[in-house]
Amino acid sequence: MSILILFIVLFALACVGLVFFVLLQVPKQAGLSASLGGGGDLFGGRGVEGGLIRISSVLGGIFMLLALLIDIVSR
Numbered sequence: 001m002s003i004l005i006l007f008i009v010l011f012a013l014a015c016v017g018l019v020f021f022v023l024l025q026v027p028k029q030a031g032l033s034a035s036l037g038g039g040g041d042l043f044g045g046r047g048v049e050g051g052l053i054r055i056s057s058v059l060g061g062i063f064m065l066l067a068l069l070i071d072i073v074s075r
Helices: 002-024 032-038 047-074
Strands: none
């Protein structure tokens, strides 16, 4: 049961971190069509914005992994 509590605490920390880093990102005012038309900028980033996108992606993956682990352990 203690491993479940550990996963839930890590899950809560990942949630808070994910919300924090998503809110730090600068919104793109051009919309979806401009980002798809740009091509080269779609998956990359420069400077701080690229790092924020990378951190958000990693935290999103950790979020999904921990959600799956909590479901498996709680059964």
